[in-house]
Amino acid sequence: MxxxxxxxxxxxxxxxxxxxxxxxxxxxxxxxxxxxxxxxxxxxxxxxxxxxxxxxxxxxxxxxxxxxxxxxxxxxxxxxxxxxxxxxxxxxxxxxxxxxxxxxxxxxxxxxxxxxxxxxxxxxxxNCSTTQMVVAMKPLHEAGKIKRVVVSTYQATSGAGVVGEEDLINGAKAVLNGDTYQNKAFAHQIAFNLIPQIGSEKYEGYTSEEMKMVYETQKIFGDDSIKVCPTCVRVPVTNCHSETIMVETERPISPAEARELFEKAEGITVVDNLGAGEYPMPKDCSNKNDVFIGRIRKDLSCENGLTFWCVSDNLRKGxxxxxxxxxxxxxxxxxxx
Amino acid sequence: MxxxxxxxxxxxxxxxxxxxxxxxxxxxxxxxxxxxxxxxxxxxxxxxxxxxxxxxxxxxxxxxxxxxxxxxxxxxxxxxxxxxxxxxxxxxxxxxxxxxxxxxxxxxxxxxxxxxxxxxxxxxxxNCSTTQMVVAMKPLHEAGKIKRVVVSTYQATSGAGVVGEEDLINGAKAVLNGDTYQNKAFAHQIAFNLIPQIGSEKYEGYTSEEMKMVYETQKIFGDDSIKVCPTCVRVPVTNCHSETIMVETERPISPAEARELFEKAEGITVVDNLGAGEYPMPKDCSNKNDVFIGRIRKDLSCENGLTFWCVSDNLRKGxxxxxxxxxxxxxxxxxxx
CATH class of the missing domain: 3.40.50.720 (NAD(P)-binding Rossmann-like Domain)
Structure with a gap:
């Protein structure tokens, strides 16, 4: 018990x-x-x-x-x-x-x-950036076997703890007031800026955060043949990580089929109506437990490719x-x- | 004359x-x-x-x-x-x-x-998001023929004009003060948020901004066989667009060769020392005319793939x-x- x-x-x-x-x-x-x-x-x-x-x-x-x-x-x-x-x-x-x-x-x-x-x-x-991605990958992998993933992250400051959030909020106040601010969590200013490094240098120019996305994904799926190419970027957003995810599958999956698979999957909420300006955004996904997916479409550069946008509360599901x-x-x- | x-x-x-x-x-x-x-x-x-x-x-x-x-x-x-x-x-x-x-x-x-x-x-x-990408692609295309590009953008508010910048600055002030702010340029709050839509719905779930990156790239290189899969995202950064770019070439190009090609290319400045925390960031590239490239590395998911990070002042070179x-x-x- x-x-x-x-x-x-x-x-x-x-x-x-x-x-x-x-x-x-x-x-x-x-x-x-x-x-x-x-x-x-x-x-x-x-x-x-x-x-x-x-x-x-x-x-x-x-x-x-x-x-x-x-x-x-x-x-x-x-x-x-x-x-x-x-x-x-x-x-x-x-x-x-x-x-x-x-x-x-x-x-x-x-x-x-x-x-x-x-x-x-x-x-x-x-790791938070891996978790939301594998939840999104799961129904696609079951349906068509994922061979390859190219992922770019847009990671919130809350991933770096309370001091990360402070660097954003107090850093933003300083920029707006023309003051200076001494960062505590980040190596560079994050307010109104982007930092294309999360974690330390790990392998062949990839960071530790990026290599987590490679190795953890393979371990979770129990499949070393799934190849992942990640770029992790810190963005001036308080909470919720976002990711652009491109997957190549062995069997082609149409956007319509992918939408259906996502809608049926546990832990996923689809928000996908571009014409109406509806897609997941960090400000809307905070304090929610699901992984939110939108912008589902065919990859224009690859026969069996599918691409989408994925947002989740990194402190919750992450x-x-x-x-x-x-x-x-x-x-x-x-x-x- | x-x-x-x-x-x-x-x-x-x-x-x-x-x-x-x-x-x-x-x-x-x-x-x-x-x-x-x-x-x-x-x-x-x-x-x-x-x-x-x-x-x-x-x-x-x-x-x-x-x-x-x-x-x-x-x-x-x-x-x-x-x-x-x-x-x-x-x-x-x-x-x-x-x-x-x-x-x-x-x-x-x-x-x-x-x-x-x-x-x-x-x-x-x-278009600004195309220009910096094709400058980066040029030396690689000449050396190894680019067949495919997967690009995710991190686009600054200045791309939406003066009102875009106002939405970020005044919106951020409002958030920090607990006030409300009525957006002028954007359909959603951009301060401390991300908007995965730039332009209107255009083709098969892609936006007009994304399709510009597809068609303009092909026209500039005079080569319709170059396939591009773009996702364009507005980020709370005042100026300078950033992009993660993954290219697949006919002939493999090593990161070392790519770095050399970039360094010799006109209009490109390489800033690439991850161990020292050096890479291009929007705050450093504003008011400069070059396209800045860093995080150059082999794509871990594809034999002939190369990936890098690219920042440029969208009002200048863009x-x-x-x-x-x-x-x-x-x-x-x-x-x-």
């Missing part, structure tokens, strides 16, 4: 959303504890009408805990997950640290729910929602056993 | 830049006149130290004029260009109206200078600079005859 929960990194932006989602979705539990670094320990939070004190994360934190949802920096995840596993707890981890490790399934419930069972104590949730869905999947599939 | 000039639409954002460029580049002329709509006629402007009064554009405006550079809306261009041609004047037109007409060469001097001579009075300058360069080309090649 998964009835005793722990939320690790409970006071961060994603941690706060995880708490909110557990309340909204009436996640079943007997006990719950909220863990964070020493700095945040002692903070009082209200959950389902009860006040809880955030506890400091220690090797002993996971005694009697069945399931832990973690949203922490990579280094913290590397440290705490083994503590949890040792205590017999299953960890659902948001960080990048465990995703590509063998024996750690990388799960998006709409895409590879079956993978959730192949864990040895740790289950990873993918992080908190996906983690909570994995926990729900664990609880549900166990209940069915 | 091209010695008597007219600037049509002289008081607009691009018209102002054309005047500035003619001064900066010491464009040779004997007489110059500045034309605009009735609304702007009577405005006094200073050019090369002399005060000129802007005249109203009429069918008689082009008597004795040898060369007219026009930056007006399509409807105005449709009307005035025949007046000019009838008076024996050569028109270099920035608008979209004449670009795809037979007998109207569409010229980017770095790409197809030879086309400039095939005019019957009207020469067109391409409009005013290209038009003035066409005028210079005309003057220079005539002088050589």
């Amino acid at each position: 998964y009835e005793n929960l722990a939320i690790v990194g409970a006071t961060g932006a994603v941690g706060r959303l995880i708490r909110q989602l557990l309340e909204e979705r009436k996640f079943p539990y007997k006990t719950i504890k909220f863990l964070a670094s020493k700095r945040s320990a002692g903070t009082e939070i209200t959950f389902n009408g009860t006040t809880h004190t955030v506890e400091e994360l220690t090797p002993e934190s996971f005694e009697g805990v069945d399931i832990a949802i973690g949203s922490t920096p990579d280094e913290a995840a590397a440290e705490f997950a083994p503590w949890a596993v040792k205590a017999g707890c299953v960890v659902i981890d948001e960080s990048g640290y465990w995703r590509m490790k063998e024996d750690v399934p990388l799960v998006v419930p709409e895409v590879n729910p079956e993978a959730v069972h192949n864990h040895k104590g740790i289950i990873s949730s993918p 992080a908190a929602t996906n983690a909570v869905q994995i926990a729900e999947l664990l609880v549900r599939t166990q209940a069915a056993v | 091209y010695e008597n000039l007219a600037i049509v639409g002289a008081t607009g954002a691009v018209g102002r830049l054309i005047r500035q460029l003619l001064e900066e580049r010491k464009f040779p002329y004997k007489t110059i006149k500045f034309l605009a709509s009735k609304r702007s006629a009577g405005t006094e402007i200073t050019f090369n130290g002399t005060t000129h009064t802007v005249e109203e554009l009429t069918p008689e405006s082009f008597e004795g004029v040898d060369i007219a550079i026009g930056s007006t809306p399509d409807e105005a261009a449709a009307e005035f260009a025949p007046w000019a041609v009838k008076a024996g004047c050569v028109v270099i037109d920035e608008s979209g109206y004449w670009r795809m007409k037979e007998d109207v060469p569409l010229v980017v001097p770095e790409v197809n200078p030879e086309a400039v001579h095939n005019h019957k009075g009207i020469i067109s300058s391409p 409009a005013a600079t290209n038009a003035v360069q066409i005028a210079e080309l005309l003057v220079r090649t005539q002088a050589a005859v």
